[in-house]
Amino acid sequence: MITDRPPVWMGEHALHALEQWMAKHAGAHQLYILGDENTLAQCLPELLARVPSLRGAGNIQVRAGERSKDLEVCRAIWLHLAEQHADRQAVLVNLGGGVITDLGGFVAATYKRGIRFIHVPTTVMGMVDAAIGGKAAIDLGGVKNLVGSFADPVATCIHPPFLRTLGKREVLNGIAEMIKHGLVLDADHWNQVRRAPLHDLQVLAPLIERSASIKAQVVGTDPRDQGLRKLLNFGHTIGHALEAFALESPQRTLLHGEAVAIGMVCATWLSWRTGSLDRDRMNAVEEHLMGLFPAFGFEASDHHRILELMRNDKKISGGEFRFTLLTGIGSAQVDVPINAVQVAEALEHYRLLLPDVHLRHHPQA
Ligand SMILES: NC(=O)c1ccc[n+]([C@@H]2O[C@H](COP(=O)([O-])OP(=O)(O)OC[C@H]3O[C@@H](n4cnc5c(N)ncnc54)[C@H](O)[C@@H]3O)[C@@H](O)[C@H]2O)c1
Ligand SMILES: [Zn+2]
Known part of the structure; x- marks a missing residue:
């Protein structure tokens, strides 16, 4: 059985689709962008240039790395949202690798019993795997992904040019999937x-999109x-x-x-x-x-x-x-x-x- 799954926006119009969604559904609401120091430095400028509706969004920065998939980090983000009076109409954009989409998905799915969120993956691992499939989790007591939930984003927006600044080892990491x-x-x-040739983004981009589709298709037949x-x-x-x-x-x-x-x-x-x-x-x-x-x-x-x-x-x-x-x-x-x-x-x-x-x-x- 194929269930209704969130869209995966791909290709050169992916960011345009994001802009259109934002303009239509999120215009008057509070917007937040979650990222780490690398993704906010490397990818945010292009995101804001291409998605003007996000220019007024509040940035939430966590430290890069797996250690941010942590309860204390969640707590800090939940409290930040509450201080800002973020209501249930707020939208969180998760701009980063699997750490950011796992963390942001979980934070959004639980804040006020769930606010809308959109994944904008910036690693190969994020694009072909972590940002698709509706699994969100944090680590606890040294156990990876111990606490989390199935939570679907509004959409996943795949824009391979974000990978220009990603290191070789990280690219290869996602190629494995x-x-x-x-x-x-x-x-x-x-x-x-x-x-x-794995260093050639022109060649890699359509293959990333193919992989993202395969993951989306498998998840669509077996979401749980x-x-x-x-x-x-x-x-x-x-x-x-x-x-x-x-x-x-x-x-x-x-x-x-x-x-x-x-x-x-x-x-x-x-x-x-x-x-x-x-x-x-x-x-x-x-x-x-x-x-x-x-x-x-x-x-x-x-x-x-x-x-x-x-x-x-x-x-x-x-x-x-x-x-x-x-x-x-x-x-x-x-x-x-x-x-x-x-x-x-x-x-x-x-x-x-x-x-x-x-x-x-x-x-x-
Ligand atoms: N939910 C799922 O189904 C699922 C699937 C696979 C992996 N995951 C999770 O994903 C996480 C790993 O994700 P990852 O491999 O993307 O790691 P990551 O999010 O830690 O990113 C790797 C590094 O690359 C940096 N970075 C990200 N984008 C960049 C860019 N465009 N330019 C320069 N630097 C950039 C990050 O700051 C970080 O230092 C793990 O926690 C794993 O459990 C989840
Ligand atoms: Zn894997």
């Missing part, structure tokens, strides 16, 4: 993304995350655990997309190992991901801890993990039972693909 979209649902998309949406978990079962594992050793950082890329290498191998994907396709996926994303080294003795972190994650039933695995390029199946031994084998497979750093640093004469 685009690769995922191709692998589980759209072979053409996979082929285009893997061949695209009960079935089809599990396809989007591809690479995330192991990916989430690796993200948590990296946090335990502060000298190494691993962005979400980088962790998912490793998770996809492992899950692709498991797809081959369990007989649902042939070897050539597995090799092609693996080769591309290994070439694109930085190596993340860990020891065989770490498998145990990574498995433990996977068990703490929610997607486990009856002692076995449930994986989304590929059945081809552009197709996947969900809920495939995979046991701990198979997971350890997959992690070991990834480890063996890494260049041997030790040997390279000590070349034999």
